[in-house]
Amino acid sequence: MNNVIAITAFQDNYIWMLTSEKAPDKNSEQSVIIIDPGDARPVLEYLHSHHLIPAAIFITHQCYDHVGGIKAILDQYTQYTIPVYGPATEIVPCMTHPVKQGDIITINPTGPNNEECHFQVLDVPGHTAGHVAYFQQGAPGRLFCGDTLFAAGCGRLHTGLYSEMFHSLQKIAALPDDTLIYCAHEYTLANLKFACQLEPDNSDLQTRMAKTTQMRKLGQITIPSQLSEEKKTNPFLRCNTPAVTAAAKRYAEVAGLPQPSDATSVFRTVRDWKDRF
Numbered sequence: 001m002n003n004v005i006a007i008t009a010f011q012d013n014y015i016w017m018l019t020s021e022k023a024p025d026k027n028s029e030q031s032v033i034i035i036d037p038g039d040a041r042p043v044l045e046y047l048h049s050h051h052l053i054p055a056a057i058f059i060t061h062q063c064y065d066h067v068g069g070i071k072a073i074l075d076q077y078t079q080y081t082i083p084v085y086g087p088a089t090e091i092v093p094c095m096t097h098p099v100k101q102g103d104i105i106t107i108n109p110t111g112p113n114n115e116e117c118h119f120q121v122l123d124v125p126g127h128t129a130g131h132v133a134y135f136q137q138g139a140p141g142r143l144f145c146g147d148t149l150f151a152a153g154c155g156r157l158h159t160g161l162y163s164e165m166f167h168s169l170q171k172i173a174a175l176p177d178d179t180l181i182y183c184a185h186e187y188t189l190a191n192l193k194f195a196c197q198l199e200p201d202n203s204d205l206q207t208r209m210a211k212t213t214q215m216r217k218l219g220q221i222t223i224p225s226q227l228s229e230e231k232k233t234n235p236f237l238r239c240n241t242p243a244v245t246a247a248a249k250r251y252a253e254v255a256g257l258p259q260p261s262d263a264t265s266v267f268r269t270v271r272d273w274k275d276r277f
């Protein structure tokens with residue numbers, strides 16, 4: 001399964017779908033993996049018009065805009081057994097396969113190129129306490145990471161801890177540099193505006209800002225991004241750099257927060273700053 005389709009939903013959500021080939025064959029049933037279907041309607045419209053059937057549903061975390069469409073999708077395909085994978089410690093409607101760090105998921109899609117495909121589960125708590133991500137190995141690999149790492153940003157902390165989110169982002173940073181990051185929201189431009197406040201002299205950031213501004217003007221999707229680009233421009237992956245550390249210290253001073261003393265506390269300060277930005 002090497003073709004990724006973005007379905008837009010709500011204000012700025014992306015529901016990702018993985019299929020085997022670019023042009024589905026009208027004469028055969030081809031299956032698709034659906035990731036975080038918060039809304040059933042746009043997913044069902046796409047499935048029906050492209051003659052696709054769900055092979056599996058993957059859920060990264062329990063927020064409504066990621067799980068709200070599961071039941072209505074399953075209700076349309078009661079003649080099939082469609083597994084629903086999701087975080088073992090969260091409440092996900094219709095979940096059949098609770099997963100956790102280290103689990104390997106194997107999917108056997110139907111269709112003309114019905115190659116078996118594998119995903120590795122990563123625990124990435126922070127946005128929520130049980131959040132997981134799905135890594136598909138390949139050249140390049142793909143990470144479906146929900147609301148953990150965003151393009152040029154990271155998720156807010158709802159039920160997880162700062163230290164958990166920091167370590168989850170470090171875990172993602174340890175994946176191969178060419179990994180494509182499929183996050184669940186189009187927040188890139190707003191995230192870059194914040195990042196430019198922290199690192200006005202970062203030329204990679206300026207380049208990305210110019211490119212992203214142009215893409216959004218044309219109505220283009222800015223996801224996926226490459227992990228290597230995130231490492232150069234995403235402040236939440238740069239909490240150990242002198243520039244981000246210095247910016248966090250300045251902000252802490254002005255905001256009357258404790259001075260950050262290590263990368264985790266720099267992360268916490270930067271996350272607090274972004275929440276108020």
Ligand SMILES: [Zn+2]
Pocket residue numbers: 061063127147
């Ligand atoms: Zn969420």
